[in-house]
Amino acid sequence: MTKSYTPYFCDKTDTSQAETGLGDEFHIADLCKIVETYMSPEDTHRVYDAFLFAAEAHDGVTRKSGEAYIFHPLTVARILAEMHMDADTVCAALLHDVIEDTKHTKKEIIQRFGKVTADLVDGVTKLAGGEFTDRESAAAASFHKMMTAMIQDFRVVLIKLADRQHNIKTLGAMPRHKQRRISQETLNIHAPLARRMGMNAMRTDLQLTAFQHLHPWRFKTLRNMMDAYNKKHYKAHQKIKDDIQTALSENGLQAELPIWEKNLYRLYQRVKNRKGKKYITRQNESLDIRILVNSKMDCYRALGVIHSLYRPKIGTFRDFIATPKVYGFQAIETSLTTPDHQLIRVIIQSQQMFYVAQYGITAHWRFPEMQESVQDLQNHLDLWLMQVEDIQKTQSTAAEFLEDIKADLFLNEIYISTPKGDTKILPSGATPIDFAYAIHSEVGHHCVGAYVDDQRVSLNSRLFNGATVKIITDKTARPQPAWLNAVVSGKARSAIRYYLRKTRTENFKEMGQQLLNETLRHYHKLSIDDISEKQWQDTLDVLSLNDKESLFGEIAKGNQSAKLIACRLTGMKIGRLDKNEASDKPLLIKSTEGLAVKLQSCCHPIPGDTLVALLNEDVGLAVHRVACPSLAQFNGNTFSLAWAEETDQEFLAPLKISANNQYGVLFRITSLLNRMKVNVEDLTITGDSTIKEMYFLLQVKNTQRLQEIIRNLNDVSDIIRVDRAF
Numbered sequence: 001m002t003k004s005y006t007p008y009f010c011d012k013t014d015t016s017q018a019e020t021g022l023g024d025e026f027h028i029a030d031l032c033k034i035v036e037t038y039m040s041p042e043d044t045h046r047v048y049d050a051f052l053f054a055a056e057a058h059d060g061v062t063r064k065s066g067e068a069y070i071f072h073p074l075t076v077a078r079i080l081a082e083m084h085m086d087a088d089t090v091c092a093a094l095l096h097d098v099i100e101d102t103k104h105t106k107k108e109i110i111q112r113f114g115k116v117t118a119d120l121v122d123g124v125t126k127l128a129g130g131e132f133t134d135r136e137s138a139a140a141a142s143f144h145k146m147m148t149a150m151i152q153d154f155r156v157v158l159i160k161l162a163d164r165q166h167n168i169k170t171l172g173a174m175p176r177h178k179q180r181r182i183s184q185e186t187l188n189i190h191a192p193l194a195r196r197m198g199m200n201a202m203r204t205d206l207q208l209t210a211f212q213h214l215h216p217w218r219f220k221t222l223r224n225m226m227d228a229y230n231k232k233h234y235k236a237h238q239k240i241k242d243d244i245q246t247a248l249s250e251n252g253l254q255a256e257l258p259i260w261e262k263n264l265y266r267l268y269q270r271v272k273n274r275k276g277k278k279y280i281t282r283q284n285e286s287l288d289i290r291i292l293v294n295s296k297m298d299c300y301r302a303l304g305v306i307h308s309l310y311r312p313k314i315g316t317f318r319d320f321i322a323t324p325k326v327y328g329f330q331a332i333e334t335s336l337t338t339p340d341h342q343l344i345r346v347i348i349q350s351q352q353m354f355y356v357a358q359y360g361i362t363a364h365w366r367f368p369e370m371q372e373s374v375q376d377l378q379n380h381l382d383l384w385l386m387q388v389e390d391i392q393k394t395q396s397t398a399a400e401f402l403e404d405i406k407a408d409l410f411l412n413e414i415y416i417s418t419p420k421g422d423t424k425i426l427p428s429g430a431t432p433i434d435f436a437y438a439i440h441s442e443v444g445h446h447c448v449g450a451y452v453d454d455q456r457v458s459l460n461s462r463l464f465n466g467a468t469v470k471i472i473t474d475k476t477a478r479p480q481p482a483w484l485n486a487v488v489s490g491k492a493r494s495a496i497r498y499y500l501r502k503t504r505t506e507n508f509k510e511m512g513q514q515l516l517n518e519t520l521r522h523y524h525k526l527s528i529d530d531i532s533e534k535q536w537q538d539t540l541d542v543l544s545l546n547d548k549e550s551l552f553g554e555i556a557k558g559n560q561s562a563k564l565i566a567c568r569l570t571g572m573k574i575g576r577l578d579k580n581e582a583s584d585k586p587l588l589i590k591s592t593e594g595l596a597v598k599l600q601s602c603c604h605p606i607p608g609d610t611l612v613a614l615l616n617e618d619v620g621l622a623v624h625r626v627a628c629p630s631l632a633q634f635n636g637n638t639f640s641l642a643w644a645e646e647t648d649q650e651f652l653a654p655l656k657i658s659a660n661n662q663y664g665v666l667f668r669i670t671s672l673l674n675r676m677k678v679n680v681e682d683l684t685i686t687g688d689s690t691i692k693e694m695y696f697l698l699q700v701k702n703t704q705r706l707q708e709i710i711r712n713l714n715d716v717s718d719i720i721r722v723d724r725a726f
Contacts, residue, residue: 026071026078034081035090043087047077050091050113057102064173072166073097079162084365089155092120096159100125116153123149123156124163140398143189147405151389154381157193158362161202164190168209183214187265192409196384198328198360198377207265215268222264222271229280233342237287240338244289244309251305256292286335286345292354296321299348303332306346310336313343321353326384326413326425328377329357380425387491390441394498404490414465429488432459436471437492444495446473460486478503505553511621512552512562519562524570531569539568556621599651603628603726606651608703611641629726650699652681653706656725657694660718661687666694668716673698678709695725 028051036044054073061069077093091113098104099121109118126142149156168186171179187210194203212219230237241257248255271280293302299321316335324330332348349357356363356373361381364374391404412428416435424438432452437444449472450457460483463469479496487493513528520526536548543560545551554560599605603625613621614634623641624631659665666685673680673696682697700706706724713722 026075028074031074031078031081031090034078035087038084039087046087046113047081047090047094050094050117051077053112054094054098057098057104061101063170065170066173069097072170075166076159076162079165080158083158083359083362085155085158085362086365088114088116088120089159091117092124092155093159093162095121096124096163119149120153120156120159123153124160137399139185140402143405144392144398144401147388147401148392151385151392154197154361154385157197161190161194161197161199161206165202165206165209168206168213171209171213179213183210186210187214188406189409192406194360196327196409197362197381198356199358199362200329200360201358204263207263211265211268218268219264222268225280226262226264226267229285233282233287236340236342240287240342240344241289244291244306247305247309248291248302251301253298253302253305254294255298255302258290258292260288260290262288282340282342284343286343289344289346290354291346291348292351293348295350299332299350299353302348303334306334306336306348310338310344312336316345323415324376326380328360328374328380331357391490391494394494396494396497400494400497404494406490414463416463417466417468419468419470426463427488430463431461431486431488432457432463432469432471433483433496434487434489434492435463435469436473437487437489437495439471441495443471443473444492445479445499446475446477447471448474448477459483508556509549509552512555512557513548515555515562516552516565519566520569523563523566526570535569535571539565542568599623600628600630601652602630604651604653606653606700606702606706607643608706611643613641648701650679650701653698653700654725655696655698655706655710655713656723657696657713658720658722659692659694660720661690661692662718665692665716665718669694669696669713669719672712672716673709676709676712691720 028048031051032044032048035047039047051070051074055070058069058073063069063072073094073096076096077090080093081090095109095113095117098109099106106118106122109121123146125145126138146156146160164186168182171182174182186206191203191206191210194200194206245255245257267285270285274284291302291306293299313335316333318333321330321332330349330353334346334348336344336346338344352370352373355367356370356377359366361374361377364371388405391401396404413425414428414430416424416426416430416438418424418439424435426434426438432450433444433447435450436447447459450459450461451470451472452461452463452467454468479499481500483496484493487496517528520528520530540547540551543551543554545554551560551565555562555565598621600622605611605623605625610626611623612626612628612631613623614631621641657669659669670680679699680696681699682695684695685692686695687693698706698709700709710722710724713719
């Protein structure tokens with residue numbers, strides 16, 4: 001028996017309203033007429049049932065504009081239905097606010113519409129705001145949840161993009177500060193996401209609407225400026241188009257030149273970044289022309305015709321047919337100049353390339369014959385989702401995850417090759433470190449250098465498009481914190497941060513264990529191994545800690561006292577400990593202790609110095625020279641330290657040299673350091689015309705070597721005094 005469809009809010013069922021925009025005249029009957037053109041009757045019924053469920057759930061609720069709330073999910077469903085999305089996606093669009101805004105649960109949706117639909121709805125459901133202390137944290141956590149769901153099913157993001165596309169068109173009823181916040185968020189996240197999905201039509205719509213709400217006066221001014229500009233040059237522009245159309249036809253090419261309106265947001269970005277006056281002229285702003293032909297070969301034939309018609313502008317030719325962009329965009333781009341100095345930007349595409357560029361990953365639903373054309377885009381999307389999953393596995397916070405993903409969404413791409421010819425796609429501005437992590441995390445962790453086109457470069461140098469890069473690795477090398485300032489890709493940043501965090505945690509545990517063990521040995525003549533499991537568990541229960549490792553970490557961070565913990569473990573009273581307390585023996589540290597020991601730059605301690613340390617939650621043991629002036633500002637407990645062993649490692653040590661301002665004095669100092677094979681890390685010179693004070697930062701192994709350098713420097717003529725500086 002065929003089920004009839006009853007219009008829900010009015011008797012009007014004319015679908016012509018569906019073609020006029022995202023207005024209030026679109027109803028369930030209109031949606032059903034769209035979906036039944038490509039869905040089975042059973043799936044069409046599912047869509048209708050989802051609407052009834054959503055309408056009942058949102059019954060009596062209105063939006064800020066005053067319209068019934070159900071119009072919002074209905075419009076979101078319409079956007080996706082016009083893409084010819086499947087029944088699960090359209091149903092999820094109708095239900096996408098049910099879990100978040102009503103009493104209904106995911107379990108109910110599973111029972112009524114199936115697990116796939118329920119998972120899609122859950123993926124776009126925001127996390128409860130009450131769980132967070134600020135809006136930014138809640139937004140980052142919700143984004144993290146959505147991207148986690150996207151890894152399993154990318155249709156989650158399609159629903160979210162359609163949701164944002166309608167929401168941002170109805171911002172007029174919102175307070176001004178919310179309009180600005182939502183618009184900026186759209187430009188930062190949703191428009192780049194649409195680009196990553198290859199959906200240029202949606203990306204452009206999101207950018208324009210967000211720009212209009214973010215800067216309404218600038219939007220209006222720029223639009224009026226462009227209208228006036230186009231009106232003034234209409235005849236000249238039309239003649240150029242006619243000449244191109246004629247030249248293509250004379251060369252046997254069937255071509256269309258569809259109207260191409262400028263993206264005002266991207267125009268605004270270009271004009272804003274221009275130096276000097278912000279005028280739009282025929283010389284600095286191009287006439288944009290899109291040429292659509294029948295095949296790939298016709299694209300190259302059309303290029304030849306255009307280049308014979310007008311003079312190409314050097315350095316503007318790009319072939320994105322041979323090397324498509326990561327979001328599936330294929331075209332030939334070129335810029336030309338007419339005899340009267342009109343700048344022209346031409347994009348040449350086949351009809352199929354154009355549709356894929358407009359609709360991206362959804363193109364094959366609307367045009368099934370494009371399945372093969374969309375496959376490359378699907379492959380790139382799958383690779384990117386694997387990268388998102390890798391970032392997620394690094395256990396970063398929601399805010400860090402958001403920043404890492406934005407790093408890959410927001411930047412242009414460059415293509416870098418390995419010596420074997422494999423290509424890696426990286427954000428513009430990437431370094432050899434980014435490239436190493438793109439190959440594999442282990443390659444990134446152990447990279448020490450790189451060759452770019454057979455030339456040795458530093459790890460923080462910027463790579464250029466088309467470069468061939470060879471990474472040099474060393475098994476003993478480890479990621480450095482400074483790398484976080486050099487890398488731009490989300491994968492590299494998250495992998496480095498994860499390694500440093502993991503290493504620091506392990507070092508904290510080792511340091512805490514050493515502190516507790518030394519305390520037990522010194523005061524109780526025991527070791528950690530002498531403590532029974534019951535004593536451990538009783539102490540952990542009192543402190544509400546899960547395991548010994550957590551306890552060791554708390555001791556290293558200074559949150560727990562090693563002496564008090566030792567008393568708890570042994571049952572000794574604090575008073576007895578105080579009576580028997582002897583002078584502390586220094587804690588032994590290795591020069592390569594890692595992130596749990598931080599040699600402080602205020603005094604630059606080196607082997608041979610008398611050391612003292614403060615427990616710091618961020619770095620573990622903050623190590624100073626015992627005479628460091630900065631220690632006076634700290635009130636916390638200090639620990640005596642000593643170097644555990646000799647090492648070949650070199651450390652930084654500053655020297656302050658006062659010298660007469662005479663010709664050649666700096667040369668004599670550096671010549672001496674060169675003969676002594678001392679490396680200078682940094683040099684600063686101050687003073688007046690009579691006496692100069694030079695601050696050298698040298699690399700030395702220990703205090704004996706430093707004293708040897710000081711003695712030799714004191715023998716240099718015109719040097720007044722040499723001191724080890726703080």
